[in-house]
Amino acid sequence: MSKKIGLIATGGTIAGVQAPDMQSYTAGIVPIGALLSGLRFEGAEIYSTQLANIDSCDMDADLWFALVRAVDAALADMDGIVITHGTDTLEESAFLLQLLVATRKPIVLTGANRPSNALGADGLRNLYNALCIACSERAHGVLVTMNDSIFAPTDCVKATTLGADCFAAHNGALGYVQQGAVHFLRVQSHVLPHFSARSPESFARVEILFSYAHNGLGVILDALVRDGVRGVVIAGSGAGNVHFALKRALCAYQPDELTIVCASRVARSFVAPAILQAPQWIAAGYLSPFAARILLALLLGSGATHDAIARTFCQFGD
Numbered sequence: 001m002s003k004k005i006g007l008i009a010t011g012g013t014i015a016g017v018q019a020p021d022m023q024s025y026t027a028g029i030v031p032i033g034a035l036l037s038g039l040r041f042e043g044a045e046i047y048s049t050q051l052a053n054i055d056s057c058d059m060d061a062d063l064w065f066a067l068v069r070a071v072d073a074a075l076a077d078m079d080g081i082v083i084t085h086g087t088d089t090l091e092e093s094a095f096l097l098q099l100l101v102a103t104r105k106p107i108v109l110t111g112a113n114r115p116s117n118a119l120g121a122d123g124l125r126n127l128y129n130a131l132c133i134a135c136s137e138r139a140h141g142v143l144v145t146m147n148d149s150i151f152a153p154t155d156c157v158k159a160t161t162l163g164a165d166c167f168a169a170h171n172g173a174l175g176y177v178q179q180g181a182v183h184f185l186r187v188q189s190h191v192l193p194h195f196s197a198r199s200p201e202s203f204a205r206v207e208i209l210f211s212y213a214h215n216g217l218g219v220i221l222d223a224l225v226r227d228g229v230r231g232v233v234i235a236g237s238g239a240g241n242v243h244f245a246l247k248r249a250l251c252a253y254q255p256d257e258l259t260i261v262c263a264s265r266v267a268r269s270f271v272a273p274a275i276l277q278a279p280q281w282i283a284a285g286y287l288s289p290f291a292a293r294i295l296l297a298l299l300l301g302s303g304a305t306h307d308a309i310a311r312t313f314c315q316f317g318d
């Protein structure tokens with residue numbers, strides 16, 4: 001019996017259209033039905049839904065949780081799920097889904113670096129590969145695929161806007177797709193915390209502040225806290241270093257007023273607890289600032305204590 005795959009479309013460059021002069025394009029234009037009509041895939045019955053058609057730089061918590069609920073609903077009777085998504089925030093949505101949806105069924109996110117009508121458009125190939133992965137008996141949980149590679153959401157980041165090789169992973173690719181055959185080099189071994197949150201209210205306000213030379217961001221911290229921000233992720237320089245002016249502003253807050261997690265702005269990096277510049281801060285391990293922000297927002301939204309938050313982050317490298 002052929003598999004049933006739910007295809008949830010959210011927009012992105014994969015659904016983008018390039019202007020006739022080929023100088024610019026708009027993401028999130030082509031409906032999923034039109035994209036699918038250009039693809040021959042006989043390995044499964046595909047049930048598609050157009051959840052949104054946006055440029056993923058505009059992703060927000062309302063759409064995130066609508067996506068989570070759409071995934072929950074599709075998991076009830078589908079064997080696997082494919083999500084088309086803009087690459088700008090694809091890694092964030094993938095990590096969020098990994099924390100919120102507990103399933104062994106494959107949930108595969110894909111996108112494109114080139115719009116649907118561009119020369120050498122990569123979207124249909126990525127979509128085809130994602131469908132192959134979603135049908136594979138060896139694929140489990142949330143995965144990302146682009147440019148014939150398969151990545152784990154915990155460590156995949158958009159690494160280039162040029163060419164089709166969009167994502168890179170700290171720990172390397174999990175596997176590859178070649179002529180429709182899905183090959184895994186290793187399995188996702190990380191045991192992640194799981195959250196049952198199903199509404200945007202469970203996603204606490206957390207913002208990211210970058211550290212860099214001659215840093216002046218300290219002046220906006222009070223405004224952020226007044227506006228309801230409960231946590232800050234620092235995208236530190238190097239292995240989690242923070243400019244003294246930003247550090248001074250952050251250290252004015254006690255952990256019960258503001259939870260501070262320190263990550264690194266460097267793509268391949270590791271922030272260890274031992275190198276933290278303030279004892280009350282929490283180290284993000286190998287999580288990117290963007291992944292750390294999602295984890296911290298869900299932890300604060302679920303009422304976790306400072307100790308519980310620190311213990312959870314420890315799982316990402318102590």
Ligand code: ASP
Binds near residue numbers: 087
């Ligand atoms: N700005 C686009 C988006 O994220 C980029 C892409 O899809 O590659 O929707």
